[in-house]
Amino acid sequence: MNQPLTTSSTDNPLQATSIPLLAVQNLQKRYKTRQGTLTAFDGIDLQVQTGEVVCLLGASGCGKSSLLATIAGLQSADRGEVYLQGRSVRQSQPQVGVVFQDPCLLPWLTVAQNIAFGLKLKHMPSLTRPELRSRIAAAIDQVGLQGFEQSYPHQLSGGMAQRAALARTLARRPQLLLLDEPFSALDAITRLDMQTLLLRIIAQQQTTVLMVTHDIDEALLLGDRVVLMARHPGRIYQEWQITQPKPRLAHSLTETRCAILDALSTVMTLPT
Protein backbone atom coordinates (compact mmCIF):
# COMPACT_ATOMS: atom_id res chain seq x y z
CA MET A 1 0.00 0.00 0.00
CA ASN A 2 1.41 3.33 -1.00
CA GLN A 3 1.62 6.21 1.43
CA PRO A 4 -1.44 8.41 1.05
CA LEU A 5 0.41 11.65 0.42
CA THR A 6 -1.55 14.42 -1.13
CA THR A 7 0.26 16.56 -3.65
CA SER A 8 -0.25 19.65 -1.59
CA SER A 9 1.40 18.42 1.59
CA THR A 10 4.70 17.92 -0.20
CA ASP A 11 4.66 21.60 -1.10
CA ASN A 12 5.15 22.46 2.51
CA PRO A 13 8.49 21.33 3.91
CA LEU A 14 7.32 21.74 7.51
CA GLN A 15 4.37 19.41 7.04
CA ALA A 16 6.32 16.84 5.13
CA THR A 17 8.73 16.27 8.00
CA SER A 18 6.21 15.77 10.83
CA ILE A 19 3.73 12.95 11.28
CA PRO A 20 0.25 14.18 10.41
CA LEU A 21 -2.14 14.59 13.30
CA LEU A 22 -4.75 12.68 11.37
CA ALA A 23 -4.12 10.21 8.59
CA VAL A 24 -6.84 8.25 6.88
CA GLN A 25 -5.78 5.34 4.73
CA ASN A 26 -7.92 3.65 2.11
CA LEU A 27 -11.00 3.99 4.24
CA GLN A 28 -14.24 2.36 3.18
CA LYS A 29 -17.69 2.26 4.75
CA ARG A 30 -20.66 0.26 3.54
CA TYR A 31 -24.17 0.24 4.91
CA LYS A 32 -26.39 -2.79 4.71
CA THR A 33 -29.83 -1.66 3.67
CA ARG A 34 -32.89 -3.55 2.52
CA GLN A 35 -32.00 -2.85 -1.09
CA GLY A 36 -28.54 -4.33 -0.59
CA THR A 37 -25.26 -2.80 0.45
CA LEU A 38 -24.58 0.85 -0.13
CA THR A 39 -21.02 2.06 -0.26
CA ALA A 40 -21.03 5.41 1.52
CA PHE A 41 -17.39 6.07 0.66
CA ASP A 42 -14.46 4.09 -0.59
CA GLY A 43 -10.72 4.47 -0.93
CA ILE A 44 -10.47 7.64 1.12
CA ASP A 45 -6.90 8.82 1.70
CA LEU A 46 -6.58 12.01 3.67
CA GLN A 47 -4.03 13.67 5.89
CA VAL A 48 -4.51 16.60 8.18
CA GLN A 49 -1.43 18.30 9.59
CA THR A 50 -1.28 19.85 13.03
CA GLY A 51 -2.77 23.33 12.95
CA GLU A 52 -4.34 22.85 9.56
CA VAL A 53 -8.00 23.59 8.78
CA VAL A 54 -9.41 21.26 6.15
CA CYS A 55 -12.86 21.79 4.73
CA LEU A 56 -14.66 18.86 3.20
CA LEU A 57 -17.06 19.91 0.46
CA GLY A 58 -19.45 17.80 -1.50
CA ALA A 59 -22.94 17.29 -2.76
CA SER A 60 -25.60 16.00 -0.41
CA GLY A 61 -25.36 12.28 0.18
CA CYS A 62 -21.75 11.92 -0.94
CA GLY A 63 -20.78 10.47 2.41
CA LYS A 64 -19.27 13.46 4.22
CA SER A 65 -21.08 12.82 7.49
CA SER A 66 -20.36 9.12 7.27
CA LEU A 67 -16.67 9.82 6.74
CA LEU A 68 -16.53 12.21 9.67
CA ALA A 69 -18.38 9.79 11.95
CA THR A 70 -16.02 7.01 10.95
CA ILE A 71 -12.96 9.18 11.59
CA ALA A 72 -14.48 10.13 14.94
CA GLY A 73 -14.75 6.44 15.78
CA LEU A 74 -18.52 6.61 16.10
CA GLN A 75 -18.92 3.84 13.57
CA SER A 76 -16.51 1.20 12.36
CA ALA A 77 -14.93 1.24 8.94
CA ASP A 78 -15.24 -1.78 6.70
CA ARG A 79 -11.76 -1.36 5.33
CA GLY A 80 -8.81 0.93 5.91
CA GLU A 81 -7.33 2.65 8.92
CA VAL A 82 -7.57 5.91 10.80
CA TYR A 83 -4.37 7.10 12.45
CA LEU A 84 -4.18 9.72 15.11
CA GLN A 85 -0.58 10.92 15.50
CA GLY A 86 0.51 7.74 13.84
CA ARG A 87 -1.49 5.52 16.17
CA SER A 88 -4.27 3.45 14.69
CA VAL A 89 -7.61 4.20 16.33
CA ARG A 90 -10.97 2.50 16.06
CA GLN A 91 -12.95 4.17 18.82
CA SER A 92 -13.74 7.71 19.83
CA GLN A 93 -10.76 9.41 21.47
CA PRO A 94 -10.75 12.00 24.25
CA GLN A 95 -8.37 14.24 22.29
CA VAL A 96 -10.84 14.46 19.41
CA GLY A 97 -13.80 16.81 19.71
CA VAL A 98 -16.92 16.44 17.59
CA VAL A 99 -19.60 19.04 16.92
CA PHE A 100 -22.70 17.91 15.09
CA GLN A 101 -25.15 19.80 12.95
CA ASP A 102 -27.61 19.85 15.86
CA PRO A 103 -26.34 21.10 19.21
CA CYS A 104 -27.25 17.87 21.01
CA LEU A 105 -27.43 19.50 24.42
CA LEU A 106 -28.88 17.45 27.25
CA PRO A 107 -32.15 19.25 28.03
CA TRP A 108 -32.15 18.55 31.77
CA LEU A 109 -28.77 20.25 32.26
CA THR A 110 -27.96 23.95 32.17
CA VAL A 111 -25.38 25.31 29.74
CA ALA A 112 -22.69 25.16 32.42
CA GLN A 113 -23.71 21.64 33.42
CA ASN A 114 -23.69 20.52 29.79
CA ILE A 115 -20.12 21.74 29.48
CA ALA A 116 -19.22 20.13 32.80
CA PHE A 117 -20.70 16.84 31.61
CA GLY A 118 -18.01 16.55 28.94
CA LEU A 119 -15.28 17.46 31.41
CA LYS A 120 -16.16 15.16 34.28
CA LEU A 121 -16.14 11.90 32.38
CA LYS A 122 -13.73 9.22 33.44
CA HIS A 123 -11.58 9.39 30.32
CA MET A 124 -10.82 13.06 30.89
CA PRO A 125 -8.02 14.11 33.22
CA SER A 126 -9.64 14.78 36.57
CA LEU A 127 -10.00 18.42 37.53
CA THR A 128 -10.43 20.07 40.90
CA ARG A 129 -13.57 22.11 41.46
CA PRO A 130 -11.91 25.50 40.86
CA GLU A 131 -10.18 24.14 37.75
CA LEU A 132 -13.49 22.82 36.49
CA ARG A 133 -15.18 26.13 37.13
CA SER A 134 -12.47 28.13 35.38
CA ARG A 135 -12.50 25.77 32.39
CA ILE A 136 -16.24 26.21 32.03
CA ALA A 137 -16.00 29.97 32.42
CA ALA A 138 -13.23 30.12 29.82
CA ALA A 139 -15.21 28.07 27.33
CA ILE A 140 -18.29 30.21 27.87
CA ASP A 141 -16.22 33.35 27.36
CA GLN A 142 -14.74 31.91 24.21
CA VAL A 143 -18.09 31.45 22.57
CA GLY A 144 -19.60 34.63 24.01
CA LEU A 145 -22.31 33.04 26.12
CA GLN A 146 -21.64 35.02 29.29
CA GLY A 147 -24.77 35.38 31.37
CA PHE A 148 -26.37 32.20 30.06
CA GLU A 149 -24.47 29.70 32.21
CA GLN A 150 -27.59 28.79 34.16
CA SER A 151 -29.96 28.73 31.19
CA TYR A 152 -31.53 25.50 30.06
CA PRO A 153 -31.20 24.48 26.39
CA HIS A 154 -34.86 25.21 25.60
CA GLN A 155 -34.25 28.80 26.66
CA LEU A 156 -31.54 29.30 24.03
CA SER A 157 -31.83 30.31 20.39
CA GLY A 158 -30.45 27.97 17.76
CA GLY A 159 -27.24 29.97 17.45
CA MET A 160 -26.75 30.12 21.20
CA ALA A 161 -27.35 26.40 21.55
CA GLN A 162 -24.73 25.73 18.88
CA ARG A 163 -22.32 28.01 20.74
CA ALA A 164 -22.95 26.01 23.88
CA ALA A 165 -22.24 22.80 21.97
CA LEU A 166 -19.03 24.32 20.64
CA ALA A 167 -18.08 25.40 24.18
CA ARG A 168 -18.69 21.88 25.47
CA THR A 169 -16.26 20.53 22.88
CA LEU A 170 -13.68 23.30 23.26
CA ALA A 171 -13.60 22.99 27.04
CA ARG A 172 -12.14 19.51 26.59
CA ARG A 173 -9.18 21.10 24.75
CA PRO A 174 -9.25 18.67 21.83
CA GLN A 175 -6.24 18.41 19.54
CA LEU A 176 -8.48 17.71 16.61
CA LEU A 177 -11.89 19.25 16.00
CA LEU A 178 -14.30 17.39 13.76
CA LEU A 179 -17.21 19.57 12.71
CA ASP A 180 -20.16 18.28 10.71
CA GLU A 181 -21.94 21.24 9.15
CA PRO A 182 -22.02 22.94 12.54
CA PHE A 183 -23.61 26.12 11.26
CA SER A 184 -25.85 24.93 8.46
CA ALA A 185 -29.00 25.04 10.59
CA LEU A 186 -28.44 28.71 11.41
CA ASP A 187 -29.62 31.80 9.58
CA ALA A 188 -27.13 33.68 7.39
CA ILE A 189 -26.26 36.40 9.90
CA THR A 190 -25.82 34.04 12.83
CA ARG A 191 -23.77 31.78 10.62
CA LEU A 192 -21.42 34.61 9.72
CA ASP A 193 -21.13 35.38 13.41
CA MET A 194 -20.27 31.79 14.21
CA GLN A 195 -17.75 31.59 11.36
CA THR A 196 -15.98 34.65 12.70
CA LEU A 197 -16.03 33.13 16.15
CA LEU A 198 -14.58 29.87 14.90
CA LEU A 199 -11.92 31.74 12.95
CA ARG A 200 -10.87 33.53 16.12
CA ILE A 201 -10.79 30.33 18.15
CA ILE A 202 -8.73 28.56 15.49
CA ALA A 203 -6.24 31.43 15.48
CA GLN A 204 -6.08 31.56 19.27
CA GLN A 205 -5.67 27.86 19.92
CA GLN A 206 -3.89 26.67 16.77
CA THR A 207 -6.58 24.01 16.61
CA THR A 208 -6.56 21.42 13.90
CA VAL A 209 -9.92 21.23 12.23
CA LEU A 210 -11.61 18.90 9.80
CA MET A 211 -14.89 20.47 8.86
CA VAL A 212 -17.72 19.25 6.68
CA THR A 213 -19.67 21.95 4.92
CA HIS A 214 -21.61 22.46 1.77
CA ASP A 215 -21.10 26.18 1.80
CA ILE A 216 -18.24 27.08 -0.55
CA ASP A 217 -17.85 30.52 1.01
CA GLU A 218 -17.52 28.99 4.44
CA ALA A 219 -14.83 26.68 3.14
CA LEU A 220 -12.97 29.56 1.53
CA LEU A 221 -13.27 31.71 4.64
CA LEU A 222 -11.99 29.10 7.08
CA GLY A 223 -10.03 26.45 5.23
CA ASP A 224 -6.32 26.12 4.59
CA ARG A 225 -7.30 23.35 2.25
CA VAL A 226 -10.56 22.55 0.54
CA VAL A 227 -11.29 18.95 -0.34
CA LEU A 228 -14.07 18.15 -2.78
CA MET A 229 -15.78 14.78 -2.60
CA ALA A 230 -17.60 13.01 -5.41
CA ARG A 231 -20.37 10.53 -4.77
CA HIS A 232 -21.44 6.95 -5.49
CA PRO A 233 -19.28 5.93 -3.86
CA GLY A 234 -17.98 8.89 -1.87
CA ARG A 235 -14.38 9.61 -2.79
CA ILE A 236 -11.98 12.51 -2.86
CA TYR A 237 -12.18 14.20 -6.22
CA GLN A 238 -9.94 17.23 -6.02
CA GLU A 239 -8.37 19.54 -3.51
CA TRP A 240 -7.19 23.13 -3.34
CA GLN A 241 -4.60 24.65 -1.08
CA ILE A 242 -5.55 28.13 0.03
CA THR A 243 -2.53 30.12 1.02
CA GLN A 244 -4.05 33.53 1.50
CA PRO A 245 -3.69 34.65 5.13
CA LYS A 246 -6.78 34.89 7.32
CA PRO A 247 -9.00 36.79 7.87
CA ARG A 248 -9.93 36.72 4.22
CA LEU A 249 -12.30 38.75 2.20
CA ALA A 250 -14.84 36.66 0.39
CA HIS A 251 -14.40 38.39 -2.97
CA SER A 252 -10.62 37.97 -2.97
CA LEU A 253 -10.84 34.29 -3.80
CA THR A 254 -13.07 34.44 -6.84
CA GLU A 255 -10.70 32.37 -8.88
CA THR A 256 -10.62 29.42 -6.48
CA ARG A 257 -14.32 29.82 -5.96
CA CYS A 258 -14.98 29.46 -9.68
CA ALA A 259 -12.65 26.50 -9.87
CA ILE A 260 -14.48 24.75 -7.05
CA LEU A 261 -17.86 25.52 -8.57
CA ASP A 262 -16.65 24.16 -11.90
CA ALA A 263 -15.41 20.97 -10.29
CA LEU A 264 -18.58 20.65 -8.31
CA SER A 265 -20.75 20.80 -11.38
CA THR A 266 -18.51 18.24 -13.09
CA VAL A 267 -18.80 15.99 -10.06
CA MET A 268 -22.57 16.26 -10.11
CA THR A 269 -22.76 15.05 -13.69
CA LEU A 270 -20.26 12.21 -13.31
CA PRO A 271 -21.64 8.80 -14.25
CA THR A 272 -22.19 6.73 -11.12
Add this chain to the structure above:
Amino acid sequence: MSSTLPSSSVLRFKLPLPLWGLMGGLGLWWLFTTPLWHTDPIVADFSPERTIAALVQLFSHGVIFPHITTSLRRVFVGLFAALVIGVPLGVLLGLSRPLEQATSALFQFIRMISPLSWMPLAVMALGIGDLPVYFLLTVAAIWPFILNTSAGVVAVNPRWLLLSRSLCATRWETISQVIIPAIVPHLLTGMRLAIGIIWIVLVPAEMLGVSAGLGYYILDTRDRLAYSELMAVILIIGLIGYGLDSVLRFAYQRWTHQG
Protein backbone atom coordinates in the same frame (compact mmCIF):
# COMPACT_ATOMS: atom_id res chain seq x y z
CA MET B 1 -64.20 30.94 19.57
CA SER B 2 -66.17 31.75 22.71
CA SER B 3 -69.50 31.47 20.94
CA THR B 4 -68.82 27.76 20.34
CA LEU B 5 -68.83 27.15 24.08
CA PRO B 6 -72.44 26.96 25.27
CA SER B 7 -71.25 25.22 28.42
CA SER B 8 -69.53 28.43 29.49
CA SER B 9 -72.70 29.28 31.43
CA VAL B 10 -71.75 26.49 33.84
CA LEU B 11 -68.56 28.32 34.68
CA ARG B 12 -70.56 31.19 36.08
CA PHE B 13 -71.14 29.21 39.27
CA LYS B 14 -67.42 29.57 39.96
CA LEU B 15 -67.11 25.93 41.06
CA PRO B 16 -64.41 23.93 39.28
CA LEU B 17 -65.90 21.10 37.24
CA PRO B 18 -64.24 18.25 39.20
CA LEU B 19 -65.93 19.55 42.32
CA TRP B 20 -69.29 19.18 40.59
CA GLY B 21 -68.63 15.48 40.11
CA LEU B 22 -67.65 15.08 43.74
CA MET B 23 -70.78 16.89 44.88
CA GLY B 24 -72.87 14.67 42.64
CA GLY B 25 -71.30 11.54 44.14
CA LEU B 26 -71.89 12.82 47.62
CA GLY B 27 -75.50 13.64 46.74
CA LEU B 28 -76.15 10.11 45.46
CA TRP B 29 -74.51 8.59 48.51
CA TRP B 30 -76.67 10.71 50.76
CA LEU B 31 -79.81 9.95 48.75
CA PHE B 32 -79.35 6.20 49.12
CA THR B 33 -78.39 6.09 52.79
CA THR B 34 -79.66 9.10 54.72
CA PRO B 35 -81.51 8.27 57.97
CA LEU B 36 -84.04 10.93 56.98
CA TRP B 37 -86.00 8.37 54.99
CA HIS B 38 -84.09 5.10 55.39
CA THR B 39 -85.50 3.37 58.42
CA ASP B 40 -83.12 0.39 58.28
CA PRO B 41 -80.51 1.28 60.95
CA ILE B 42 -77.76 -0.57 59.09
CA VAL B 43 -78.32 1.42 55.91
CA ALA B 44 -78.45 4.64 57.90
CA ASP B 45 -75.12 3.74 59.46
CA PHE B 46 -73.54 4.07 56.03
CA SER B 47 -74.89 7.59 55.50
CA PRO B 48 -72.64 10.61 54.99
CA GLU B 49 -73.90 12.22 58.20
CA ARG B 50 -72.80 9.33 60.40
CA THR B 51 -69.66 8.68 58.39
CA ILE B 52 -68.50 12.27 58.89
CA ALA B 53 -69.24 11.99 62.60
CA ALA B 54 -67.25 8.75 62.77
CA LEU B 55 -64.44 10.34 60.79
CA VAL B 56 -64.20 13.23 63.23
CA GLN B 57 -64.16 10.80 66.11
CA LEU B 58 -61.49 8.58 64.52
CA PHE B 59 -59.22 11.57 64.15
CA SER B 60 -59.99 13.28 67.44
CA HIS B 61 -59.38 10.07 69.40
CA GLY B 62 -56.36 9.38 67.24
CA VAL B 63 -57.32 5.69 66.83
CA ILE B 64 -56.76 5.80 63.11
CA PHE B 65 -53.28 7.31 63.04
CA PRO B 66 -51.26 4.16 63.79
CA HIS B 67 -53.20 2.36 61.07
CA ILE B 68 -52.53 5.12 58.55
CA THR B 69 -48.82 5.25 59.33
CA THR B 70 -48.58 1.45 59.22
CA SER B 71 -50.27 1.34 55.83
CA LEU B 72 -48.16 4.17 54.46
CA ARG B 73 -45.00 2.51 55.71
CA ARG B 74 -45.96 -0.66 53.87
CA VAL B 75 -46.72 1.32 50.74
CA PHE B 76 -43.34 3.00 50.78
CA VAL B 77 -41.41 -0.15 51.58
CA GLY B 78 -43.21 -1.97 48.76
CA LEU B 79 -42.74 0.93 46.38
CA PHE B 80 -39.07 1.25 47.25
CA ALA B 81 -38.42 -2.47 46.82
CA ALA B 82 -40.25 -2.45 43.49
CA LEU B 83 -38.23 0.57 42.37
CA VAL B 84 -34.90 -0.88 43.42
CA ILE B 85 -35.58 -4.16 41.64
CA GLY B 86 -37.73 -2.92 38.77
CA VAL B 87 -35.73 0.02 37.47
CA PRO B 88 -32.37 -1.75 36.99
CA LEU B 89 -34.22 -4.67 35.45
CA GLY B 90 -36.07 -2.28 33.15
CA VAL B 91 -32.84 -0.56 32.12
CA LEU B 92 -31.27 -3.93 31.38
CA LEU B 93 -34.25 -5.00 29.28
CA GLY B 94 -34.27 -1.67 27.47
CA LEU B 95 -30.60 -1.97 26.61
CA SER B 96 -30.60 -5.57 25.49
CA ARG B 97 -32.96 -6.54 22.75
CA PRO B 98 -32.30 -10.31 23.08
CA LEU B 99 -32.89 -10.19 26.83
CA GLU B 100 -36.11 -8.29 26.27
CA GLN B 101 -37.31 -10.83 23.74
CA ALA B 102 -36.28 -13.75 25.92
CA THR B 103 -38.23 -12.52 28.91
CA SER B 104 -41.24 -10.84 27.34
CA ALA B 105 -43.50 -13.91 27.26
CA LEU B 106 -42.52 -14.90 30.80
CA PHE B 107 -43.15 -11.42 32.14
CA GLN B 108 -46.47 -10.99 30.37
CA PHE B 109 -47.49 -14.33 31.83
CA ILE B 110 -46.54 -13.48 35.40
CA ARG B 111 -47.92 -9.98 35.10
CA MET B 112 -51.40 -11.26 34.37
CA ILE B 113 -51.52 -13.22 37.63
CA SER B 114 -53.21 -11.14 40.29
CA PRO B 115 -50.65 -10.40 42.98
CA LEU B 116 -53.19 -11.52 45.53
CA SER B 117 -52.98 -15.05 44.16
CA TRP B 118 -49.54 -15.20 45.70
CA MET B 119 -50.99 -14.55 49.14
CA PRO B 120 -51.12 -18.14 50.40
CA LEU B 121 -47.70 -18.81 48.98
CA ALA B 122 -46.34 -15.64 50.55
CA VAL B 123 -47.70 -16.57 53.96
CA MET B 124 -46.32 -20.10 53.68
CA ALA B 125 -42.90 -18.90 52.67
CA LEU B 126 -42.59 -15.73 54.72
CA GLY B 127 -44.84 -16.39 57.69
CA ILE B 128 -47.31 -14.02 59.25
CA GLY B 129 -46.66 -10.32 59.62
CA ASP B 130 -45.26 -7.52 57.52
CA LEU B 131 -43.06 -9.61 55.23
CA PRO B 132 -45.77 -11.25 53.11
CA VAL B 133 -47.47 -7.85 52.74
CA TYR B 134 -44.23 -6.28 51.55
CA PHE B 135 -43.80 -9.14 49.14
CA LEU B 136 -47.28 -8.81 47.68
CA LEU B 137 -46.97 -5.07 47.28
CA THR B 138 -43.59 -5.39 45.61
CA VAL B 139 -44.88 -8.03 43.22
CA ALA B 140 -47.82 -5.80 42.40
CA ALA B 141 -45.77 -2.65 41.82
CA ILE B 142 -42.77 -4.05 40.01
CA TRP B 143 -44.42 -4.35 36.59
CA PRO B 144 -45.13 -0.68 35.98
CA PHE B 145 -41.52 0.04 36.88
CA ILE B 146 -40.05 -2.63 34.63
CA LEU B 147 -42.28 -1.86 31.66
CA ASN B 148 -42.08 1.93 31.86
CA THR B 149 -38.34 1.94 32.44
CA SER B 150 -37.58 -0.34 29.52
CA ALA B 151 -39.94 1.62 27.26
CA GLY B 152 -38.19 4.81 28.39
CA VAL B 153 -34.74 3.41 27.65
CA VAL B 154 -35.79 2.32 24.18
CA ALA B 155 -37.17 5.80 23.53
CA VAL B 156 -34.03 7.71 24.60
CA ASN B 157 -33.00 10.11 21.84
CA PRO B 158 -30.28 8.27 19.85
CA ARG B 159 -28.50 11.60 19.32
CA TRP B 160 -27.81 11.79 23.06
CA LEU B 161 -26.30 8.33 22.99
CA LEU B 162 -24.17 9.31 20.00
CA LEU B 163 -23.04 12.43 21.86
CA SER B 164 -22.19 10.36 24.88
CA ARG B 165 -20.09 8.08 22.70
CA SER B 166 -18.35 10.99 21.00
CA LEU B 167 -17.37 12.26 24.45
CA CYS B 168 -15.88 8.84 25.27
CA ALA B 169 -18.30 8.21 28.14
CA THR B 170 -18.10 4.75 29.64
CA ARG B 171 -21.13 2.50 29.54
CA TRP B 172 -21.89 3.22 33.16
CA GLU B 173 -21.54 6.99 32.65
CA THR B 174 -23.95 6.79 29.73
CA ILE B 175 -26.47 4.88 31.81
CA SER B 176 -26.22 7.01 34.93
CA GLN B 177 -25.83 10.44 33.36
CA VAL B 178 -27.73 10.21 30.10
CA ILE B 179 -30.20 7.34 30.16
CA ILE B 180 -31.46 7.62 33.75
CA PRO B 181 -32.13 11.39 33.62
CA ALA B 182 -33.68 10.96 30.19
CA ILE B 183 -36.22 8.43 31.45
CA VAL B 184 -37.35 10.39 34.54
CA PRO B 185 -40.75 11.18 32.97
CA HIS B 186 -41.23 7.48 32.24
CA LEU B 187 -40.14 6.66 35.78
CA LEU B 188 -42.64 9.09 37.26
CA THR B 189 -45.39 7.56 35.14
CA GLY B 190 -44.31 4.12 36.33
CA MET B 191 -44.26 5.35 39.90
CA ARG B 192 -47.75 6.76 39.57
CA LEU B 193 -49.12 3.52 38.16
CA ALA B 194 -47.25 1.56 40.84
CA ILE B 195 -48.71 3.62 43.66
CA GLY B 196 -52.17 3.19 42.20
CA ILE B 197 -51.77 -0.57 42.11
CA ILE B 198 -50.09 -0.79 45.52
CA TRP B 199 -52.81 1.23 47.14
CA ILE B 200 -55.44 -1.08 45.66
CA VAL B 201 -53.62 -4.27 46.61
CA LEU B 202 -52.75 -2.98 50.08
CA VAL B 203 -56.22 -3.25 51.57
CA PRO B 204 -56.83 -6.94 50.77
CA ALA B 205 -53.21 -7.74 51.56
CA GLU B 206 -53.68 -6.26 55.01
CA MET B 207 -56.71 -8.42 55.64
CA LEU B 208 -54.49 -11.40 56.26
CA GLY B 209 -52.49 -12.09 59.36
CA VAL B 210 -51.64 -8.55 60.35
CA SER B 211 -52.95 -6.59 63.30
CA ALA B 212 -52.66 -3.02 62.03
CA GLY B 213 -53.22 -1.04 58.85
CA LEU B 214 -56.24 0.32 57.05
CA GLY B 215 -57.15 -3.05 55.51
CA TYR B 216 -57.00 -4.68 58.91
CA TYR B 217 -59.09 -1.87 60.37
CA ILE B 218 -61.82 -2.36 57.81
CA LEU B 219 -62.24 -5.98 58.90
CA ASP B 220 -62.07 -4.86 62.50
CA THR B 221 -64.93 -2.36 62.07
CA ARG B 222 -66.95 -5.01 60.30
CA ASP B 223 -66.46 -7.42 63.18
CA ARG B 224 -67.50 -4.70 65.60
CA LEU B 225 -70.50 -3.88 63.40
CA ALA B 226 -69.27 -0.26 63.38
CA TYR B 227 -70.46 0.50 59.86
CA SER B 228 -70.12 4.26 59.99
CA GLU B 229 -66.49 3.79 60.99
CA LEU B 230 -66.08 1.35 58.10
CA MET B 231 -67.35 4.02 55.71
CA ALA B 232 -65.02 6.54 57.31
CA VAL B 233 -62.03 4.27 56.71
CA ILE B 234 -63.09 3.77 53.10
CA LEU B 235 -63.20 7.53 52.74
CA ILE B 236 -59.73 7.85 54.26
CA ILE B 237 -58.37 5.22 51.88
CA GLY B 238 -59.79 7.12 48.92
CA LEU B 239 -58.46 10.43 50.18
CA ILE B 240 -54.92 9.19 50.79
CA GLY B 241 -54.85 7.43 47.43
CA TYR B 242 -56.00 10.57 45.69
CA GLY B 243 -53.39 12.61 47.59
CA LEU B 244 -50.54 10.26 46.63
CA ASP B 245 -51.57 10.34 43.00
CA SER B 246 -51.83 14.13 42.98
CA VAL B 247 -48.34 14.53 44.39
CA LEU B 248 -46.90 12.37 41.62
CA ARG B 249 -48.93 14.06 38.94
CA PHE B 250 -47.61 17.38 40.17
CA ALA B 251 -44.02 16.08 40.15
CA TYR B 252 -44.51 14.82 36.60
CA GLN B 253 -45.81 18.17 35.40
CA ARG B 254 -43.00 20.02 37.12
CA TRP B 255 -40.39 17.81 35.51
CA THR B 256 -41.79 17.83 32.00
CA HIS B 257 -42.34 21.58 32.03
CA GLN B 258 -38.79 22.16 32.99
CA GLY B 259 -37.35 19.58 30.61
